[in-house]
Amino acid sequence: MQLGFLVDLHLCMGCKGCEIACKVENEVPLSTWRLRVKYVDVGTFPETKRTFTPLRCNHCENAPCERICPVSALHYIENGIVNIDKERCIGCAGCVMACPYGAIYIDPETQTADKCTYCAHRIASSMMPACVVACPVEANIFGDLDDPASNISMYIQDHRDVQVRKPEKGTNPHHFYVGAGQVNLNPLASQRIEGYNLFNKITTLPLGGHHE
Amino acid sequence: MIHESLAATHAVVTLDVALPDVFWGWFVTMNMWAKSIGTGLIFMLFLLLRKNSSEMTGLRTSTLIVSFIMMNIFLLFTLADLHQPFRMWHIFFYPHWTSAITVGAWMATVFVGLEFLMIILGFQKKTESFDKLLFWVTLLAIPVTLYTAGIMAEASARELWQMSTESVQMILAATLSGSAAMILLGGSKLSDETKQFFGAILGLSALLAFIIYMSEYIFGGMKSEEVTAILAHVKGNGEYSTMFWIGQWVAYILPMLLVALSRVSKSNSLLSLAAILAIVGLWVVKHVWLVIPQLLPLS
Numbered sequence: 001m002q003l004g005f006l007v008d009l010h011l012c013m014g015c016k017g018c019e020i021a022c023k024v025e026n027e028v029p030l031s032t033w034r035l036r037v038k039y040v041d042v043g044t045f046p047e048t049k050r051t052f053t054p055l056r057c058n059h060c061e062n063a064p065c066e067r068i069c070p071v072s073a074l075h076y077i078e079n080g081i082v083n084i085d086k087e088r089c090i091g092c093a094g095c096v097m098a099c100p101y102g103a104i105y106i107d108p109e110t111q112t113a114d115k116c117t118y119c120a121h122r123i124a125s126s127m128m129p130a131c132v133v134a135c136p137v138e139a140n141i142f143g144d145l146d147d148p149a150s151n152i153s154m155y156i157q158d159h160r161d162v163q164v165r166k167p168e169k170g171t172n173p174h175h176f177y178v179g180a181g182q183v184n185l186n187p188l189a190s191q192r193i194e195g196y197n198l199f200n201k202i203t204t205l206p207l208g209g210h211h212e
Numbered sequence: 213m214i215h216e217s218l219a220a221t222h223a224v225v226t227l228d229v230a231l232p233d234v235f236w237g238w239f240v241t242m243n244m245w246a247k248s249i250g251t252g253l254i255f256m257l258f259l260l261l262r263k264n265s266s267e268m269t270g271l272r273t274s275t276l277i278v279s280f281i282m283m284n285i286f287l288l289f290t291l292a293d294l295h296q297p298f299r300m301w302h303i304f305f306y307p308h309w310t311s312a313i314t315v316g317a318w319m320a321t322v323f324v325g326l327e328f329l330m331i332i333l334g335f336q337k338k339t340e341s342f343d344k345l346l347f348w349v350t351l352l353a354i355p356v357t358l359y360t361a362g363i364m365a366e367a368s369a370r371e372l373w374q375m376s377t378e379s380v381q382m383i384l385a386a387t388l389s390g391s392a393a394m395i396l397l398g399g400s401k402l403s404d405e406t407k408q409f410f411g412a413i414l415g416l417s418a419l420l421a422f423i424i425y426m427s428e429y430i431f432g433g434m435k436s437e438e439v440t441a442i443l444a445h446v447k448g449n450g451e452y453s454t455m456f457w458i459g460q461w462v463a464y465i466l467p468m469l470l471v472a473l474s475r476v477s478k479s480n481s482l483l484s485l486a487a488i489l490a491i492v493g494l495w496v497v498k499h500v501w502l503v504i505p506q507l508l509p510l511s
Contacts, residue, residue: 036511042221044222094366099510102511106235182221
């Protein structure tokens with residue numbers, strides 16, 4: 001079994017329901033995200049449109065984070081998920097430096113690396129990941145890539161524009177996008193205008209939430 | 213390429229969640245800098261043994277002690293950079309051997325242990341055993357100084373850190389700072405001829421390192437748009453431009469000129485100044501190259 005994820009960007013409407021469901025399910029601390037939705041505006045007014053791209057761990061078949069982790073805190077489980085053992089992590093941030101997708105962060109509470117696990121704890125109980133359940137338009141499709149009859153396999157067979165992020169990195173991601181363009185998947189294909197991003201100058205509160 | 217697509221689409225990121233940009237900061241710079249001096253001194257001590265063993269007297273133990281201190285600074289900053297430093301022992305009890313971090317931690321530990329043994333031999337005046345062990349410690353110093361390049365290569369999100377160039381830069385950093393430290397440590401114990409020998413190593417290391425940096429600076433961007441974007445931070449009036457050029461001048465260009473002048477004028481003070489500049493400049497050079505690839509947005 002090789003579990004994988006597919007997001008149909010034709011369907012995604014940027015509601016961020018997946019983002020919030022993930023934070024609630026996994027108790028992701030303030031100022032950090034396992035899953036986040038990037039907005040990119042394309043075109044010149046009045047000919048403009050907004051695209052939404054949910055970004056999470058790609059659970060690569062050839063995961064750089066697993067390779068660089070000195071203590072096997074990041075490891076594969078038999079269903080293909082790249083899981084993390086936070087009790088073992090020493091917080092060297094090697095995985096943060098290795099992940100080409102910016103999917104790993106240091107949890108400010110545990111001081112260890114953390115990332116999307118495809119809700120491995122829910123999978124173990126035969127439940128779907130929290131973000132899949134929360135999506136109101138069923139843009140998130142999750143399942144077994146090895147099973148040709150699974151929803152995700154059939155979706156991949158039925159669509160020609162299936163892409164992964166940064167294929168040139170050779171990581172072989174198990175996370176796919178349908179309906180994506182350069183601006184969605186390539187961080188360098190869109191501008192980041194200083195002062196116009198909502199989270200540009202984010203204030204990170206220390207634990208306890210009080211400014212010093 | 214990227215500018216054309218921007219003009220075509222007018223694509224602007226209007227909402228993204230900023231993940232902290234610089235994870236490996238100056239602690240890691242200190243780590244690389246101190247390790248370069250620590251291993252470099254071992255290389256130079258070995259060369260001194262081969263070139264003129266009579267000048268080893270009075271330098272065996274003192275050089276080893278300085279190298280040992282620098283290696284412990286390296287270990288201290290490695291430890292301090294961890295978010296869970298008290299779990300460091302996990303590297304030894306749950307080692308994951310595909311990681312250059314694990315391999316490096318083991319090698320550095322053995323290296324420091326052997327250095328400690330050599331210091332004891334030095335104090336006991338067992339010079340023969342000391343010199344025999346020096347050969348094996350010098351051999352071990354090569355992978356110890358190289359493994360950081362392996363870590364940087366495994367950090368595959370950072371396109372600028374290429375194994376082929378970084379590994380050469382790591383060795384050159386060791387020979388540059390090692391020869392510089394040996395010139396300063398040697399003082400009157402080294403003959404003028406030997407000092408000029410170490411001066412030549414210093415000058416050549418600076419030249420080669422400078423050539424590699426300039427090659428990456430000028431031609432690196434032709435290989436990947438990520439490298440182009442990263443180098444934009446050091447080109448023109450971009451962020452880190454001043455720091456980059458201060459590093460190149462202080463670590464490489466000025467020491468090269470001063471080494472050349474010292475050979476012409478037979479001046480030891482010029483050579484010492486070159487050595488001090490090389491050691492200080494190396495920190496700046498390493499820091500710029502460490503930080504700038506971390507500024508690239510990955511999402």
